[in-house]
Amino acid sequence: MKAKLTIDRSSIISKIDNRIYGSFIEHLGRAVYGGIYQPGHPTADDMGFRKDVLELVRKLGVPIVRYPGGNFVSGYNWEDGTGPKDQRPKKLDLAWATVETNQVGIDEFQEWAKRADTEIMMAVNLGTRGPDEARQLVEYCNLDTDTYYANMRRKNGFEKPFGIKLWCLGNEMDGPWQICHLTAEEYSRKACEAAKVMKWTDPDIELVACGSSHKNMPTFGHWERTVLRECYENIDYISLHNYYGNPNNNTPEYLAQAVNMDEFIKTVAQICDEVKAEKGSDKTVNLSFDEWNIWFHSNEQDKKIPRWSYAPRLLEDIYNFEDALVVGTLLITLMNNSDRVKIACLAQLVNVIAPIMTEDGGCWLQTIFYPFMHAASFGKGTALRASAESETYDTDSLKNVPLLAASVVENEDGGLTVFAVNRSLDTDMQLEISGFEGYALSSHTELCCDDLKAVNSLGKPDNVVPAEKEVGGEITLAAHSWNVLRFAKK
Ligand code: AHR
Numbered sequence: 233m234k235a236k237l238t239i240d241r242s243s244i245i246s247k248i249d250n251r252i253y254g255s256f257i258e259h260l261g262r263a264v265y266g267g268i269y270q271p272g273h274p275t276a277d278d279m280g281f282r283k284d285v286l287e288l289v290r291k292l293g294v295p296i297v298r299y300p301g302g303n304f305v306s307g308y309n310w311e312d313g314t315g316p317k318d319q320r321p322k323k324l325d326l327a328w329a330t331v332e333t334n335q336v337g338i339d340e341f342q343e344w345a346k347r348a349d350t351e352i353m354m355a356v357n358l359g360t361r362g363p364d365e366a367r368q369l370v371e372y373c374n375l376d377t378d379t380y381y382a383n384m385r386r387k388n389g390f391e392k393p394f395g396i397k398l399w400c401l402g403n404e405m406d407g408p409w410q411i412c413h414l415t416a417e418e419y420s421r422k423a424c425e426a427a428k429v430m431k432w433t434d435p436d437i438e439l440v441a442c443g444s445s446h447k448n449m450p451t452f453g454h455w456e457r458t459v460l461r462e463c464y465e466n467i468d469y470i471s472l473h474n475y476y477g478n479p480n481n482n483t484p485e486y487l488a489q490a491v492n493m494d495e496f497i498k499t500v501a502q503i504c505d506e507v508k509a510e511k512g513s514d515k516t517v518n519l520s521f522d523e524w525n526i527w528f529h530s531n532e533q534d535k536k537i538p539r540w541s542y543a544p545r546l547l548e549d550i551y552n553f554e555d556a557l558v559v560g561t562l563l564i565t566l567m568n569n570s571d572r573v574k575i576a577c578l579a580q581l582v583n584v585i586a587p588i589m590t591e592d593g594g595c596w597l598q599t600i601f602y603p604f605m606h607a608a609s610f611g612k613g614t615a616l617r618a619s620a621e622s623e624t625y626d627t628d629s630l631k632n633v634p635l636l637a638a639s640v641v642e643n644e645d646g647g648l649t650v651f652a653v654n655r656s657l658d659t660d661m662q663l664e665i666s667g668f669e670g671y672a673l674s675s676h677t678e679l680c681c682d683d684l685k686a687v688n689s690l691g692k693p694d695n696v697v698p699a700e701k702e703v704g705g706e707i708t709l710a711a712h713s714w715n716v717l718r719f720a721k722k
Contacts (some may be wrong), residue, residue, distance in 0.1 A: 235622035236637040237650065239667035245615040246571035251398075253608035254353065254713045255294040256455065257341075258302035260328050261546030264336050266588055267582035280335075280346050288588045289348045289581065293608035296398065298577045300521055301339055303327035306359025306411035309330045312371050313337015315388050323694055325397040326411055329539040330548060332352040337372065339372050342394040351397070353440075353522070353577070356426065358402030358419070359412035363426035370399070370433040382431065398438050399573070399611065400522065401426055404445040404473060417704075419460035427466035440469040440520045440575070447496040456500060460507040460517065469520040469575060472500055475585075476558060477528025483554055483684060485627040487655045487712075490547050490561035490637060492630075494569065497521070502574040520575035524562060526555045526600070527585045547584045553696050553712075554684040556599035560637075560653045560714040563607040567639040567651070570615045578604055582642055589690070594692040599686075602679050605717045606698070607651065613643040618650075622661065636661060637711070647674070650662050650717040654709035657684075661709040671719040676701040680713035 257263050268289075271280030300308060304327045312321050312334045320334040327596075328662050338354070345352050354373065356366035367657045371381035373394040382393070401423040404415045414422065419442065427439050444452040456470060474496060478486035497519060504517045529549035537544045559578075566576050578600075582588045587601035622636035638652040648671055654661045688695050698714075709715050 233623060233635070233656065234664065235620065235661045236664045237620050237636070237638055238616050239616055239618045239640050239665065241616060241642065241667060242474045243617040245568060245617050246613060247614050248467070248567060248570045249574040250295045250612055252566050252570060252573055253294060253520070253604070253611065254296035254298065254575060255292070255575040255579050256298040256302070256577040256579040257300070259300050259304045259308070259332055260302060260580075260584050261327065261544050262583040263586070265333070265543035266634040267321070267584075269336050269340070273592065277347070279340060279343060279348060282590065285582060285588060286347050287596055288597065292587060292605050294350050294581065296316070296351045296577070297345060297348070297581060298573070299357065301327070301355060302403055303410060305355045305357050308357050309361070309572055310338060310357070310372075311367070314339050314372075321355070324540065330544060330546070331540050332541045333542065336608035339388055339390065340392070342373075342396070344682055352394070353395040353400065353575070354396045354409065355400035355403055356407060356430070358422055358426060359410060362422055363429045365431045366426045366427040370430045370437065371494065374434045374437070390695070397436065398440070399430060399440075399442045400471065401467070402442050403510050404443045406449055406451050407445040414450060420459045423459065424463045424466055427463060431466065437465065438468040439470050440522065441467040442502060443470040443472050443688065443705045445691045447492065451684045453499075453503065456503045457507065460504060461510070464507055464511055464513060464517065465515065467517060468502065470504065470516050472496060472521045473523035475523070475525055475527035475579075476562070477526060479528050482628065483657065484625060484655075486558060487561065488627050488630050489631040490560055490565045493524070493562055493565045497565070497569045497573060504685060518574045519572050521566065521573050522575060522577040523579040524576060525579045526551060526558060526584050527583040529570065530585070548589075549585050550687050550689075551598040552687045553599050553681040554683045555716055556603055556679060556696065557712060558654055559600040560651070560679075561655075563603055563611070564637050564651050564653065567607070567611055567615050567641060572581070591690050594690060595603035596688055596690045598688055602698050603714050607679065610643065610649040610716060610718065611639075611641050611642045611651065616640040616642055625655075636663070646721055647661055648719040650719070652709055652715045652717065654711060654713050654715075656711050657682065658711050660711055660721050663707040663709055665707065668719055670722055673703045673707065673717060673721050674720040675718045676703050676707065677716040678710065678713050683713065
């Protein structure tokens, strides 16, 4: 089968904001306890952080990590996770029906972030709490003043402010499952007032308002319009969340899910621009897709976890090869919408629906680690508009899904990178690329496996790993494969 990619190097989508390769650590399951933090583990550092995990997080290359939730944040008192560890309260976390020991809080996490070479995207609690505690946390983290919360940070041993620049105004407040869920009108007022006092405390911060928890929420659209109309001038981004899955084992349909992501992004961007026009504003509110991933494998096993456990194995999806292909197409979609999506977080990072898994005996990498790592390292630069021509197919819910999914990035070093997924389950694709005159293919990395359901594990960590293909002659994208084609100037 033949396919064609035509690139016009003067047709730019946008300079990519590297924060689209962000991720997420929530106080949930074994993400923090037994994940990034495990005092007594042979690899633990002076603060109890696992060095083997830190090394893999750095290898993945995430520029921001959202913290501390997620649903968890809507019942969280940030002060519980500060100060002397032996005085920190052990509390019920109602979001996940677990016990939170508060041995890690912002004091520790900001140190972990430094060691992981990443920045924090901090969420405030707009569930059980409100604007007052939010502004106090901004003061604690960011101010150098001789005032109560800045001094509290100093007393806890941190003279210099943490300098956290990106903040989320709550989490999924449209969802009935959220602790102290709000209507669109209630959330808009609360978020607007929180935004004002947070920015009055530190005018240099950027704020993300909650959008819908997913595209099929009954309030989708109404929620965004209401929030934007109320908060437009006080916020910088609106969030999108969506998880994908293959619960009915319909792989063609599953591989097409990026089409839904693309439509979701374009619809929210359009709502932002409608409100901009209504207001006659010259400011553009952009998008933060701060929770996306595959999440369905662990649904049944999670029902069996006893309530009030400490760091249980919650949301531990084991990802197979086809999941990695879907993650690849979702990354391509984020790059191709980089004119509006400025932040995105793979949810999550360690153990919980995660690319990195830990056991006492070591760490291992899930299949989805690889496309993400490729995108985060070679997807920096300027996204170019490319027209992809390929055969198409229909699924139960989608028509004309292209077999070729692709994005093109002009890298800062002058090279060009094409990311491509061949969605065909049985036919290789001969890819003709035009518009790359003066460049030659320098490498072709492929992630491909005969068994769509193949997984990695601690015992078999290299079952699904990328391989380098020989370059020269025709470019072939194998049936159901993820590909990274790197071009250098001749
Ligand atoms: O990432 C897991 C959960 O998914 C988050 O806590 C919540 O925001 C979303 O529903």
